[in-house]
Amino acid sequence: MTYATAAFAALADPTRRRVLERLAAGPRAVGELAAGLPVSRPAVSQHLKVLKEAGLVSDRQEGARRIYAIDPKGLGAMRAWLDRFWDEALEAFEAELETPNDTTSRDREIDP
Amino acid sequence: MTYATAAFAALADPTRRRVLERLAAGPRAVGELAAGLPVSRPAVSQHLKVLKEAGLVSDRQEGARRIYAIDPKGLGAMRAWLDRFWDEALEAFEAELETPNDTTSRDREIDP
């Protein structure tokens, strides 16, 4: 859940999504990632830091270079949140269709 | 895809996620939503505007009140993006395990 929150915030930035999409093709070094992006290398480093804290990527040292790769952890947390939300929404959706006269849910509690 | 992009940006904000979670329990009017949140009612209106443009909620007029509800459209687009990304990442993940000497992907093209 806390991972899911950070993951959503991380994926909100278009540049970070581009970084992730390129990492989805396989692990890369920082310089390789920055080469195909319209931002500077330090900017990519900062984005990778955010992605790492969100559990979306992992890094390993390899000589002087640092290799980044996709980490399934953060993605799993986000998918779990979406699945739970998806099911809950559909459930309420069908319940709503059964009682169309209660569309405003006026009698339901505001705060659980 | 364009819907998925807007949806990620929309879910990046904690307040908007809270709005969505409350809507998952059933359709509500703006005032009802704002009553349980620590922000003002106009703020909720602006959040709902963003959520609507992302295809995550739909609204219908009902007298003087405006009822908002979950719209499966945006959620579906986001799940589709995640599923595609997820599969692609796992595929590259397993391919990486088969050729552990090529961990840097040094010979792969940088830009497709």
Next chain:
DNA sequence: ACGTCTGGTAAGTATCGACTTACAGTAAGT
């Protein structure tokens, strides 16, 4: 040891966005 390659970090800027109050407009009740 020295120069080179690689990448993280500091400092600064500038844009974006989340929030507020104030105002305007529409719908229903008296």
Next chain:
DNA sequence: ACTTACTGTAAGTCGATACTTACCAGACGT
């Protein structure tokens, strides 16, 4: 018609953040 209820929008403020250049540190080859 007048009041009340409900909501969207405008204007403005303030903090977050995405980006830049400059600097610094570790790993490798000569």
